[in-house]
Amino acid sequence: MENDEEAPAPVRRGGGRLLIASVAGCAVLGGVLMLLPSERTHTRAPAPAPGAQAHSAVVAGVPAALPGLAALIGEREARVRAHPEDAGSWAVLGTAYVEQGRRTADPAYYPRAEAALRTSLKVRGKGNAEALGGLAALSNARRDFRAAKAWAEAARAARPRRWTTYPLLIDAYTGLGDQQAARAALDRLLKLRSGPDVLARAAAVYRDRGRREDAAAALSDAAAGARAPAERAAYLERSGQLAWERGEREDALRYFREAVRLDPDQRAAQAGQGRVLAALGRTTEALNAYRVALAGQPCPQYALELGELYESLGLGQAARVQYDLLRARVRVAAEGGADEELVLGLFEADHGDASVAVRRLRAEWDRQPGIAVADALGWALHRAGRDEEALRFAAVATDQAKGGGVRSAPYAYHRGMIERGVQRYGPARRHLQEALRINPYFSPVHVRTARAALAELGEPSVADVPAMDAEGWGTAAGLPSLSDFW
Structure with a gap:
């Protein structure tokens, strides 16, 4: 059997965590190994060199x-x-x-x-x-x-x-x-x-299917069984991201901080700290966390988040600096053969030219029609004033039957705003409320818009009840149909 196909170490469940047993042994070749009295000390084997690790x-x-x-x-x-x-x-x-x-x-x-x-x-x-x-x-x-x-x-x-x-x-x-x-x-x-690497991979699939508790448990077990600090830090960062998506700010911050302690180069965790600290109102610390993350890993996504944080603080010039950095990093990525059209499309939809966003994201959808692209394209179409078409893509991103099982506050927010645009006020209210229920802090910019839209929609009233047709369903334009319930 080849090395990469060997059976893993024995695994058992206990106390809600995965316990991986290790077996130590030794072999003596060519006779009996004799130790002098002064040599009979138990010493720990030296750690592998960094390159070997x-x-x-x-x-x-x-x-x-x-x-x-x-x-x-x-x-x-x-x-x-x-x-x-x-x-x-x-x-x-x-x-x-x-x-x-x-x-x-x-x-x-x-x-x-x-x-x-x-x-x-x-x-x-x-x-x-x-x-x-x-x-x-x-x-x-x-x-x-x-x-x-x-x-x-x-x-x-x-x-x-x-x-x-x-x-x-x-x-x-x-x-x-x-x-x-x-x-x-x-x-x-x-x-x-089996093992921590497989648990971490399973967690990502569980998260995409909306099984957040299963994902959190798998990541916890993965972090507990990780073999090296950098590996454990990566799993803790993912745990922090999952907690953040649920709006659990303090838990997310704890995961992100521990990840950075274990691996100071864990820039995704530093950007995660920026998100959480901003949601906690600790703005100066949030800005510093984002700057550190961008210094070590200048991802366009981090530049977009930092720019929107500046924008929410009324610092337009500082936001524009980050948006310029985003564009520059997308160009650099393209030179290396990397595709950053998704983040660029979202940026253009909210801060640039929505028609450009639609064109870029439609081409991305034709190449690789993933859930994240469906959400982004739907949002870009909404920003371009094409809500009827936008709703079809928002449904792909959020309907479990169509593959969109992940519970995402931004996705629910996007769908709610699109439904508001086509005067489907009941579903719009429901999805905007869902976005704020999943994570009340999901964006320093869009949370305010979601709350304002909900306030404008108000509470359902008797006047909103539609006239009934012969089958008992509303016939007025813009009111719920069977497809809204199933």
């Missing part, structure tokens, strides 16, 4: 610490210079470049990753699941989910029991809006592997 993480597809990644990249670059026919080292190098690019939001690593991975395929094409998986990881990082699906399915065909392929498939299928295929890939993964 990162190698283990990269091969397993789990988060790695930035210093370890830098060491691994240096080691593998030296290795392939000396041994250019080493297909395995080329594959590890390419996958490490992908992780470094993702962690630093530096798309310049992506062309290097592609060159290294394609070199690995050139040296050893047949059955090279490591290089195929690396190309799938690269495509997911670039948000090119069709390419990711093709590479990951090729990796699966080469070695069907290689468990690290299935998380790549889950990401690709989710990005394409194929929730059924994502669930099937998770089911296969769970049969091949």
Whole structure:
């Protein structure tokens, strides 16, 4: 059996957490090992070197610490210079470049990753699941989910029991809006592997299906069983994000802070602190948290959030600086082959040209019709004054029957505002209330708009009850129909 297909350590449930047993042993070769009295001391084995730790993480597809990644990249670059026919080292190098690019939001690593991975395929094409998986990881990082699906399915065909392929498939299928295929890939993964990395992956699927408690429990178990600080920090960051989506500010802040303590380079957790601190009214701390996050990982999404925070404070010039940074980072991403059309479309819808947002997001939908794109396109159409068409996409993003099972305050808010635009006041009221119930702090800008819209809609009254037709349903324009209830 190959290393990446070996059975995991024994697992048992206890106290609501996953307990992973470790078995220590030793072997003596060539006779009996004798210790002098002065040598009979129990010493802990030295920790693996940073490069070795990162190698283990990269091969397993789990988060790695930035210093370890830098060491691994240096080691593998030296290795392939000396041994250019080493297909395995080329594959590890390419996958490490992908992780470094993702962690630093530096798309310049992506062309290097592609060159290294394609070199690995050139040296050893047949059955090279490591290089195929690396190309799938690269495509997911670039948000090119069709390419990711093709590479990951090729990796699966080469070695069907290689468990690290299935998380790549889950990401690709989710990005394409194929929730059924994502669930099937998770089911296969769970049969091949157990442990914290698989629990974290399962949590993402549970969250997308609206099973938030299951997602939170899986992430808690994943963090408890993580093997390295950077891995545990990544799972804590995801726990914080899940708590934030539920409006649990103090819990989210605790998760984010612990993640940063374990891994100071965990920039997503620092941006998470910015969101929560802003919601707590600790504005100066929030601004500082966002600045630190952007300094280490200049993601367009963080620039958009910081810009909107400035805007909510009446600091228009400071907001425009962040919006300019967002545009610049999107251009840099495109140069590295990465797709940031989703965040750019949302920005254009709210702060730029809504017609441009519609054009960009419609093209994105044609390429990869995921749930997030459906929500963004629906919102852009609303901002462009095309509410009837917008409602179809908002329904895709929020109706569980259509794949939109995630409980998202922004998605519910978008749908409520669109329904208000088409005078479907009952559903509009319901979805706006749902948005504020899920997370009353979801946006420093849009929460105010949601509350104002609800106040304008007011409470239902007897006057809102429609006249009944022969079948007992309202006939007045804009009033609920059967489709509003089922």
